[in-house]
Amino acid sequence: MARVLLTGGAGYIASHTAVVLLERGHEVILLDDFSNAERDVPARLERLTGHNLPVIEADIRDSEAVSAALAAQPVAAVIHFAALKAVGESEADPLRYYDMNIIGTIRLLEAMQAGGVARIVFSSSATVYGQPDSSPIPEHAPTRVQNIYGRTKLVMEDLISDLARTGKLRAAANLRYFNPVGAHPSAMIGETPRGVPNNLMPYLTQVATGRRPCLNVFGTDYATPDGTGVRDYIHVMDLAEAHALALEHILAHDVALTVNLGTGIGISVLEMVQAFERATGRAIPLNISPRRPGDVASYYANPAMAERIFGWKARLNIEDMCRDAWRWEAAKAGINDV
Ligand code: UDP
Numbered sequence: 001m002a003r004v005l006l007t008g009g010a011g012y013i014a015s016h017t018a019v020v021l022l023e024r025g026h027e028v029i030l031l032d033d034f035s036n037a038e039r040d041v042p043a044r045l046e047r048l049t050g051h052n053l054p055v056i057e058a059d060i061r062d063s064e065a066v067s068a069a070l071a072a073q074p075v076a077a078v079i080h081f082a083a084l085k086a087v088g089e090s091e092a093d094p095l096r097y098y099d100m101n102i103i104g105t106i107r108l109l110e111a112m113q114a115g116g117v118a119r120i121v122f123s124s125s126a127t128v129y130g131q132p133d134s135s136p137i138p139e140h141a142p143t144r145v146q147n148i149y150g151r152t153k154l155v156m157e158d159l160i161s162d163l164a165r166t167g168k169l170r171a172a173a174n175l176r177y178f179n180p181v182g183a184h185p186s187a188m189i190g191e192t193p194r195g196v197p198n199n200l201m202p203y204l205t206q207v208a209t210g211r212r213p214c215l216n217v218f219g220t221d222y223a224t225p226d227g228t229g230v231r232d233y234i235h236v237m238d239l240a241e242a243h244a245l246a247l248e249h250i251l252a253h254d255v256a257l258t259v260n261l262g263t264g265i266g267i268s269v270l271e272m273v274q275a276f277e278r279a280t281g282r283a284i285p286l287n288i289s290p291r292r293p294g295d296v297a298s299y300y301a302n303p304a305m306a307e308r309i310f311g312w313k314a315r316l317n318i319e320d321m322c323r324d325a326w327r328w329e330a331a332k333a334g335i336n337d338v
Helices: 012-023 041-049 063-072 087-092 094-114 148-165 200-208 236-252 269-280 304-310 318-333
Strands: 003-007 027-032 055-057 077-080 119-125 171-177 179-181 215-218 233-235 256-261 286-289
Touching: 003 012, 012 027, 012 041, 012 236, 027 063, 063 094, 077 094, 077 236, 087 094, 087 148, 094 148, 119 148, 119 236, 148 171, 148 256, 171 236, 179 200, 179 236, 200 215, 200 269, 200 318, 215 269, 233 236, 233 318, 236 256, 236 304, 256 304, 269 318
Parallel strands: 003 027, 003 077, 027 055, 077 119, 119 171, 171 256, 179 233, 215 286
Antiparallel strands: none
């Protein structure tokens, strides 16, 4: 059992990971600046898990604060989630993204080195593959970043891999997520996008609550079975479990890994809508719209490496994802007939 620091610990994927880590007997410390996370997430986590969760309010670029935290409570590893993550925003303000994501990671790695913490799990993204030649996408596929956000994730991976290669880190796992969706089945934690959601699932759940009139389907003329875009959606609880297994692997072995986390199953926009309607009993009005610029027709993982190395495989299906995403959104909207 290990004590672990989660940067960006109050965020969407980190908060679900914290639940799984606590269930598996680990000790969790959250570090967050609350610039893009709800203030009440730590309290919700405490209610949900019954565990006390130390919270450090700090920016990862604040080396002094991070060093002080590591000195006060030494940890076996860091799981690094803290980052800016909006593609459009990254293109509008590249320096802000370089500063927070890349400089922030350098500052964090410095603080870890000063504190003798030599193991890290990193929250990366399948966005580093850009426009893939084909799917399923294996880890050795070429990386072709398409935007500043993707660039920062790839540079962050490279920094971590370089430190591992040169012996400055003993173990590292770069985890490339496909499309995380869903929420904890308790509906006590979930995703809270600010403003109009860009992603399919949060938009879909807001249509279901009546907050938005209809779902815009971005393109029905792709070379996919029903013409709509295909993605690899993964339940956030499966993703959280993968983090716990990756952590346990890098605590036990001195390795540097880059691993896809997806189900390996491609789901189209229309299949997602149908699954959502089945799982929730709510009808979703559709508005067929033009393609969204920059979108790829089909994008899904080859997840074999995660199974081989961590013994991990996604267990929850598309209806589980829809049901839990809906429970969370409905709870926030005060809808009780779920
Ligand atoms: N999509 C859609 N309507 C929306 C949001 C997304 O039709 O309001 C489609 C999008 O074109 C893509 C899929 O849903 O084919 C997943 O989009 P998302 O933004 O969630 O993930 P990403 O494209 O970043 O993988």
